[in-house]
Amino acid sequence: MKSALSAGDIRSFASEKGDSDSILAVLFPDGKAIGQPYTRNRTDIRMVRVFSEDEAYGIFRRLCGKEYIFPVSDGKYHYHACLLAKPYTGYLLYSFHVKPDTYEVGVIYVHSPELRKLGIKELHLVKAIKIKK
Structure with missing residues (x-):
């Protein structure tokens, strides 16, 4: 079973300019x-795991x-x-307001009937934990 999208993949999504086709590319890689x-x-x-608040907001901008x-x-x-x-x-909608004492850095709320029919209502952007070796 494949794990969550890697941060490298997300960074490349966040840096590209988007259109209607790219919405599906981001939401359904x-x-x-x-x-x-x-x-x-x-x-x-x-x-979705991210390494920074900037990366999280970049996903919103890409969408x-x-x-x-x-x-x-x-x-x-x-x-x-x-x-x-x-x-x-x-x-x-992108919210910077997240639950306190969690690793969440942002939430994207999807208010689109077409995208909700595809099965996505919210994206909780969670800061990835770096494991020290």
């Missing part, structure tokens, strides 16, 4: 959903492609958002 299921019962919430990223707020928290390129409808 090799035809399988990115990362690992967050829990056994919630396979629509994915956990947004050439679309304009703008700040939004619900009164309590601030997010970054982008509208998805055609043929997708909806938008993505």
Whole structure:
């Protein structure tokens, strides 16, 4: 069984400019959903390992492609958002607000019926732990 997408793969995704086809390339590399299921019962919430907050935000930028990223707020928290390129409808939200005392560095909330039908609702971006030898 293949483990989560490697950080090197993610870095290359984050550095490329995207379009509607690249959304699927990021979310489904090799035809399988990115990362690992967050829990056994919630396979629509994915956990993706990254090495930095910049790398995590780079994944969001890659998903947004050439679309304009703008700040939004619900009164309590601030997010970054982008509208998805055609043929997708909806938008993505990036939250810097994560659960305290965890390795999470960001969360991408997917608000697109087309992408949710493919089985992705959220991407939790988790800082990879470096093992000392």
